[in-house]
Amino acid sequence: MTPQTKIKGSEAIVRALQEEGCDVIFGYPGGVVIPFYDALYHSDLKHVLVRHEQGAAHAAEGYARATGRVGVCVATSGPGATNLVTGIADAYLDSIPIVAITGQVKSDLIGTDAFQEADTTGITLPIVKHSYLVQNASDLAQIIHEAFHIAGTGRPGPVLIDIPVTCALAEFVYKTASAVDLPGYKPTMRGHSKQIKVAARAIHESPRPVLYVGGGVISSGATQEVFDLATSLNIPVTTTLMAMGAFPGTHPLSLGMLGMHGTAYANWAVHECDLLIAVGARFDDRVTGKLSTFAPQATVLHIDIDPAEIGKNVEPRIPIVGDAKMVLHEILTEVATMAAAPERTAEWLERVDDWRGQHPLHYEEDDGELPPQYVVEQIYAVTGGDAIITTDVGQNQMWAAQYFKYTQPRQFISSGGLGTMGFGLPAAIGAQIGRPDKQVIDIGGDGSFQMTMQELGTAVAYNVPIVVALLNNRFLGMVRQWQELFWEGHYSHTDIAVQPDFAKIADAYGALGVTVTAKDEVADALRTAIKDPRPAVIDFRVRREENVYPMVPAGTSITEMIGGQAGRRKKP
Amino acid sequence: MKHTLSVLVENKPGVLTRVAGLFARRGFNIDSLVVGRSEDPRLSRMTITIDGAEHPIDQVTKQLHKLINVVKIRELDAESMVARELALIRVSAEGAKRTEALQIAEIFKAKVVDVDRRTMTLEITAAPDRLAAFESLLQPLGVNEVVRTGLVAIGRGRS
Known part of the structure; x- marks a missing residue:
């Protein structure tokens, strides 16, 4: 091709995506994106055809969460774009880098209520990090370059590019994008050096510190720094749902998750600590419970790349804006110059271990029914902990967080902020495509699964060997749990016992389907499903009215846990 | 207490919507918002007045800063404007x-x-x-x- 050869806008999109290093996109065709799909037809860019656009967005998220690279999804105008909205919102709340490309009606039809027209940039405005409505086809390469840059840097997030079909059809001389020049976008990476000294001193001197680690540690790639800080100074570590695996759950300093369904010992440690070191976390209400009683004795040190998170919910004594990895690295350098005193926290760790001993996670094992927690433990045992876990939302998600010990970042993939039911399966597909070297297992729920289970078709079509482990209690379990505990047992519209045979559904799709009702079948079923080259669904018929404990009722202090003590459940 | 923000934004389509949308979504009430071209044709300047008693001004400016098209924010106080x-x-x-x-x-x-x-x-x-x-x-x-x-x-x- 000579430099003056003209190409179509649709070809330019494909070329620009490839120049960004994009190796796979998840999408669904439709009227105004036919030119784009024609360009794909002539290219070697891999496209995964999903069964519903929401699946494309979650698969792009799953890919991004598992690999750390920017995930890409594509949909047509109107309903295609609106079907992406849930996934875009999900990526926004969890700060996941995705680029969503939507087709738009012809430029001169915009605003006329044309067929399949929707104001996509308008609809998505509050749930994107940034968005573009392309005006000139020749801007496409530059816009795509900017979009990838914005999505993947700073605090990551979704970027939407709405492309009128006019631009996809226009012909012009392609010019590779030049360096990004965004005067209004310059994330602060390095922490303030004086604040870093203050922070290092506070950490070094604290007799009762706790590291409270959030998803920012994973997006920044700061897990080694967290490990070094925790282990060199003997600081216990609790992680948010978004940060499972950011610190090894098998390590003696690990407190597991904190918050509403966190461990009792993590919540007690936060309540009693004198220094709370928050890294890449945002003091979400599911973490803090009642704000006024959260970490009442603690000096709060808050490290975050997003200045708006500092002081949004909790006013820190020591704020540091910057990239978690860079800031922690500098704090470590500073701490290294101070006299080592690892025994300083010895008494504190003893107290924490006491709480751990007194209030471990536990459940009733022997009433003949299959406990969902046991299934999660078996998934951990059978895989030796070496698997990527995705989850749906609700009880299944909490048990997946509590009973599997994550040791690697990007090993636990879950819809944290938005809490999107139906996330698990499409996210697993995206994660498995991004990480073919790992076994991906979706720990799902029967309610959630029915929201996106058509993506089994995608998994079969592309030979994606995921395993869906359904914790099937034939209830919308988390809502049922709230109804049991706080709404006098009124199970209003949460009983979904009328449901299809999921093993047969899997079979009908050409996947492996297995039903498990007894404990002694669990491990074998998992081994069979993992070994089978096909995607697999295991329908674990678990105890119906099991609750997730401990539980901090919404809006109360995190020390007011239900079920933080012995005993499986108390009937009200 | 009223706060006055002078906000320099890129002169691009949809920027006003982004700013207005942000205020709506975060529950900040705008007293007044005036926008027009600045000395640089690539940039527009907004003067935004908000009630600072109702909303922490710090959070408003930080959220505004996150908009990619917002280039610079200056808070003006009575003595200096x-x-x-x-x-x-x-x-x-x-x-x-x-x-x-x-x-x-x-x-x-x-x-x-x-x-x-x-x-x-x-x-x-x-x-x-x-x-x-x-x-x-x-x-x-x-x-x-x-x-x-x-x-x-x-x-x-x-x-």
Whole structure:
């Protein structure tokens, strides 16, 4: 091709995506994106055809969460774009880098209520990090370059590019994008050096510190720094749902998750600590419970790349804006110059271990029914902990967080902020495509699964060997749990016992389907499903009215846990 | 307490929507928002007035900063800014009222920009407190319509 050869806008999109290093996109065709799909037809860019656009967005998220690279999804105008909205919102709340490309009606039809027209940039405005409505086809390469840059840097997030079909059809001389020049976008990476000294001193001197680690540690790639800080100074570590695996759950300093369904010992440690070191976390209400009683004795040190998170919910004594990895690295350098005193926290760790001993996670094992927690433990045992876990939302998600010990970042993939039911399966597909070297297992729920289970078709079509482990209690379990505990047992519209045979559904799709009702079948079923080259669904018929404990009722202090003590459940 | 923000934004389609949308989504109430071209044709300048008692101003500016098209934000305080608002006010001006309206206008250096048999339209450019005083003095005459531009403000030069 000579430099003056003209190409179509649709070809330019494909070329620009490839120049960004994009190796796979998840999408669904439709009227105004036919030119784009024609360009794909002539290219070697891999496209995964999903069964519903929401699946494309979650698969792009799953890919991004598992690999750390920017995930890409594509949909047509109107309903295609609106079907992406849930996934875009999900990526926004969890700060996941995705680029969503939507087709738009012809430029001169915009605003006329044309067929399949929707104001996509308008609809998505509050749930994107940034968005573009392309005006000139020749801007496409530059816009795509900017979009990838914005999505993947700073605090990551979704970027939407709405492309009128006019631009996809226009012909012009392609010019590779030049360096990004965004005067209004310059994330602060390095922490303030004086604040870093203050922070290092506070950490070094604290007799009762706790590291409270959030998803920012994973997006920044700061897990080694967290490990070094925790282990060199003997600081216990609790992680948010978004940060499972950011610190090894098998390590003696690990407190597991904190918050509403966190461990009792993590919540007690936060309540009693004198220094709370928050890294890449945002003091979400599911973490803090009642704000006024959260970490009442603690000096709060808050490290975050997003200045708006500092002081949004909790006013820190020591704020540091910057990239978690860079800031922690500098704090470590500073701490290294101070006299080592690892025994300083010895008494504190003893107290924490006491709480751990007194209030471990536990459940009733022997009433003949299959406990969902046991299934999660078996998934951990059978895989030796070496698997990527995705989850749906609700009880299944909490048990997946509590009973599997994550040791690697990007090993636990879950819809944290938005809490999107139906996330698990499409996210697993995206994660498995991004990480073919790992076994991906979706720990799902029967309610959630029915929201996106058509993506089994995608998994079969592309030979994606995921395993869906359904914790099937034939209830919308988390809502049922709230109804049991706080709404006098009124199970209003949460009983979904009328449901299809999921093993047969899997079979009908050409996947492996297995039903498990007894404990002694669990491990074998998992081994069979993992070994089978096909995607697999295991329908674990678990105890119906099991609750997730401990539980901090919404809006109360995190020390007011239900079920933080012995005993499986108390009937009200 | 009122806060005045001078916000430099990229002159691109949809920027006003992004700013307005952000305020709506975060539950910040805008008192007034004025936007126009700046000295640099690639940039527009917004003057945004908000009630700081209702919303932590710090959170407002930080969230605004996150918009990719927002280039610079400066908070202006009363001592360091010159702030003006333009208003067009139509008052009843029949009979004796006409003279009274003219007198008030003269005191406030307001201009008569339109007049008919029953009414008179006055134009005033002033700081907000002066404008409020002007409007309240006109009230007894019968104010038919008030159109205000919202506040524009500029930082004072340092000499």
